[in-house]
Amino acid sequence: MKVTAVFDIGKTNKKFFLFDQHYKEVYTEYIRIDEIQDDDGDPCDDLSSITKWIKTIVSIILTSNEFEVIGLNFSTYGASFVHIDKDGELVTPLYNYLKPYPKNILDDFYKKFGSELSLARQTASPSLQMLNSGLQLYYLKYAKPEVYKKIRWSLHLPQYLSFLFTGIPFSEYTSIGCHTMLWDYSNNNYHQWVYEEEIDKKLPAIKKTNTWITKQLVGKNINIGIGIHDSSAALIPYIKTDNSPFLLLSTGTWSISLNPFSTESLSDDDLQHDSLNFMQVSGNTVKATRLFLGNEYKIQLKKLCQVYDKEKGYHLNIKFNQSIYDKLIEHFDYHFKWESIPTKLTESSIETFESFEEAYHQLMIELMQLQIQSAERAIGKTAISKMYIDGGFADNEIFVSLLAKHFDNMSIITTSSPLGSALGAAMIISEENLSKNFLQDNYNLKKIMA
Numbered sequence: 001m002k003v004t005a006v007f008d009i010g011k012t013n014k015k016f017f018l019f020d021q022h023y024k025e026v027y028t029e030y031i032r033i034d035e036i037q038d039d040d041g042d043p044c045d046d047l048s049s050i051t052k053w054i055k056t057i058v059s060i061i062l063t064s065n066e067f068e069v070i071g072l073n074f075s076t077y078g079a080s081f082v083h084i085d086k087d088g089e090l091v092t093p094l095y096n097y098l099k100p101y102p103k104n105i106l107d108d109f110y111k112k113f114g115s116e117l118s119l120a121r122q123t124a125s126p127s128l129q130m131l132n133s134g135l136q137l138y139y140l141k142y143a144k145p146e147v148y149k150k151i152r153w154s155l156h157l158p159q160y161l162s163f164l165f166t167g168i169p170f171s172e173y174t175s176i177g178c179h180t181m182l183w184d185y186s187n188n189n190y191h192q193w194v195y196e197e198e199i200d201k202k203l204p205a206i207k208k209t210n211t212w213i214t215k216q217l218v219g220k221n222i223n224i225g226i227g228i229h230d231s232s233a234a235l236i237p238y239i240k241t242d243n244s245p246f247l248l249l250s251t252g253t254w255s256i257s258l259n260p261f262s263t264e265s266l267s268d269d270d271l272q273h274d275s276l277n278f279m280q281v282s283g284n285t286v287k288a289t290r291l292f293l294g295n296e297y298k299i300q301l302k303k304l305c306q307v308y309d310k311e312k313g314y315h316l317n318i319k320f321n322q323s324i325y326d327k328l329i330e331h332f333d334y335h336f337k338w339e340s341i342p343t344k345l346t347e348s349s350i351e352t353f354e355s356f357e358e359a360y361h362q363l364m365i366e367l368m369q370l371q372i373q374s375a376e377r378a379i380g381k382t383a384i385s386k387m388y389i390d391g392g393f394a395d396n397e398i399f400v401s402l403l404a405k406h407f408d409n410m411s412i413i414t415t416s417s418p419l420g421s422a423l424g425a426a427m428i429i430s431e432e433n434l435s436k437n438f439l440q441d442n443y444n445l446k447k448i449m450a
Helices: 047-062 103-113 116-123 133-143 145-150 157-166 192-196 230-239 293-307 322-330 356-379 397-406 420-427 438-443
Strands: 002-009 014-020 025-031 068-076 081-084 153-156 212-217 220-225 247-251 255-259 275-279 285-291 386-391 411-414 446-448
Touching: 002 047, 002 157, 002 420, 014 047, 014 420, 047 068, 047 157, 068 157, 068 212, 068 230, 068 420, 081 133, 081 157, 103 116, 103 133, 103 192, 133 145, 153 157, 157 212, 157 220, 230 247, 230 255, 230 275, 230 285, 230 386, 230 420, 230 438, 247 356, 247 420, 255 356, 285 356, 293 356, 322 356, 356 397, 386 397, 397 411, 397 446
Parallel strands: 002 068, 068 220, 247 386, 386 411
Antiparallel strands: 002 014, 014 025, 081 153, 212 220, 247 255, 255 285, 275 285, 411 446
């Protein structure tokens, strides 16, 4: 069987998929790899273990008698650079995009190149410190100049994983275009500050995202993609099969609302509320909003299990309960103090509910309020009547039920398998055309009723 192999590297789960020539999933494997500490003692992904796992899987699959691998590609989270020297060896750890950014260096940057708001407007990137991956390079240049001098190439994570197998460094638009503060959207080029700081010299040539390199691996010719940012990859299966305006809610550690049909420029208010532009494979912009939903959900769920003495995973069997919902809404009040999302509460009161089930519904209601605000900002003035939910929360009955209750004028649609990013990465290195019914025929689209 001929297959395309895709590694989909998230912050929480590292995944591997095989798709047949009709993009049907025929094999999947998941792994979690514990974080390590970087050279400053901050937590970061264990890139060495990730690459070891990837190379091991590739070696096994390429020698399989069951599968004939014809393509290989990579989808990963964004805002993460891998810095290598002239020999292709790592110069730094894979710094976490939540790593603290030195205030003096950040102040110096804005003093040189303009206010946070003006630069955010030009680059469609809210001021997010390490989450602006361009600022990671600025940080290294001034905080660790000796390390910076050793860097020959800085590759976003998807392109580094491709480099492991091709040996060729590339940049590509979906990684450059995701809140990096590198790209001037009005001039369709790197921002002037990138050239003034000569950071462009650390960035490889830009290639189209659908570029692939044919290489021999284990004596077999494989088309190896140059990698793609996961949020942009998640859009591909939907754009290829649906021409009518829709919003894609790509959920996971981050919940990203993606509107590829918006023609609005980002307002100052948008930029101050975590709105940004992504870039499609076509080069067109995508209006997007971000919410650290999955991360906060994980934190609060752990607390609930401790307070109500429930084992990990207990929540998986909880269904949406209309009676509990009505009770909570009738006398609604806030109880959760967020840890990774801005909050107005100074303390939580999550121990006041009659049961874990009730507390869990309350958690989902409060998180949904944030999700609704985020989605509505991404929608803006676009006439949208359809919302797709992809990723981990597509399987959360309470989440999708609450979403359907609010957006009762829309079709809320989930898929049976949250494969968007991986599926998109497979599609981008293939010329296979898709039928309009592809998702329905292969991934069991399900309309959620309010």
